[in-house]
Amino acid sequence: MRILGVDPGTIVMGYGVIDESDDELALVSYGALAGNRSSPMGERLSFLYHELEKVIQHEQPEVMAIEQPFVGNNVKSAFAIGKAQAIAMLAAANHNIPSFEYTPAQIKRQVTNYGAGSKGQVQQMVKLQLGLDEVPQPDDAADALAVAICHWRGLHLKDRLNNQQEEG
Amino acid sequence: MRILGVDPGTIVMGYGVIDESDDELALVSYGALAGNRSSPMGERLSFLYHELEKVIQHEQPEVMAIEQPFVGNNVKSAFAIGKAQAIAMLAAANHNIPSFEYTPAQIKRQVTNYGAGSKGQVQQMVKLQLGLDEVPQPDDAADALAVAICHWRGLHLKDRLNNQQEEG
Structure with a gap:
């Protein structure tokens, strides 16, 4: 299963592509x-749309996971991120x-196993899970990889629960 | 000048097309x-995108005017409308x-000449300005025509001011 994660912004759009096979995750590519x-x-939206299309055409993901960042009461940010x-x-x-x-709380919970993980902890887990030497840069790309891993872990847990139920 | 007005929604997207020549406005088409x-x-966004493309291809507008509805502190609405x-x-x-x-306040000010106009007054002005017998239905279409008229009146005032300055 190939997953494309996206950290959405109207100025910078982070993306990260991961592959999963036999419960192992591997980094495919990332960028901003x-x-x-x-x-x-x-014009900015049109540019980002066409660039993201190129990533899709090149990487051929089967699913996309998109972060819905926390904006508090900031309606202006919500309009832009929407x-x-x-x-x-x-x-x-x-x-x-x-x-x-996925919300930041969901991403933290799935990627660090507890909802209270900091942004730094999420990034360290991205590095560990993908077997990297460094946290991917920029942050937008690391966040995009985190949401991709979050989607995979959600599926993975669901599969394990289903298997347990079948076995039980 | 042909203007396409849009009242944005992820369930219903209103549109309205008007033509202006020699300071006269005429209705071209509208719908939801x-x-x-x-x-x-x-899937919903993809459907709306392709339907709106058909309107653009058919009507060939020169400019698009989009409402930014008032959402108060409702961040969820802002994400959706964005x-x-x-x-x-x-x-x-x-x-x-x-x-x-354009914000609702800008639309009210331009279409009814004062910012305090009610939604009903805006719709009556749409009917009068376009020489129609009835207020266009549904409301999404009437709102889309209002934002198109708002854009035209903004340009129109600017032209008149420029002319006055040149004459003065």
């Missing part, structure tokens, strides 16, 4: 798509790839 | 695009059409 911050929003998420979801849907959203 | 509300968000706005902006940008966002 950065538009021109002085361009009008429509826009970036839509670009990712549309790119996925237009390539017949299902997409799933 | 309604996705399947039980579909996953990605997604719908992004779909509209991306459809515009991918057809080389500039897009502009």
Whole structure:
């Protein structure tokens, strides 16, 4: 199973691709798509959409996992992040790839095994789980890998529960 | 000048197209695009994107005006509306059409000449300005026509100010 994780932003969009086989995770690629911050929003969204499409065409993921960052009461941030998420979801849907959203709390819980993990702990777990020497940079890419791992761990737990039920 | 107004929603997306020539406004078309509300968000966004593309291809607008509805502190609504706005902006940008966002206060001020206009007054002004017998239905379409008229009145005032300055 190949998973594309996305950390959505209208200025920088982080992405990370992982592969899973026989319960082992492997890093495929990661990066950050950065538009021109002085361009009008429509042009920026169009740029990010086409760049993300190239990643999809190149990596051929089977599923997309997208972070829904915590914005507190910041409605302005929610409008902007909603826009970036839509670009990712549309790119996925237009390539017949299902997409799933995860909150930071869900990502922390799945990736560090407890919800209270700090951003630093999540990044260390990304490094460990993927057998890397360093935490991937920039943060947007590390966050995108974390949401991809979160999606995989959710599936993985579900499979193990199903197997236990079948065996029990 | 042909203007496409959009009232963004992830369930229903209202649209309205108006033409302006010699300071006269005319209605071209209007309607509401309604996705399947039980579909996953990605599929719904993809449906709305492709339907809006058909409107653009058919009507060939030169500019898009998009409402940014008032959501108060409702972050969940802002995430959803941000997604719908992004779909509209991306459809515009991918057809080389500039897009502009307007708040309800801006729309009320431009369409009724004072910011305190009610939604009903805005709709009556849409009817009057376009010389219609009835307020267009559904509300999403009337709102989309209102934001299109708002964009035109903004340009129109700017032109008149420029002319006055040149004459003065």
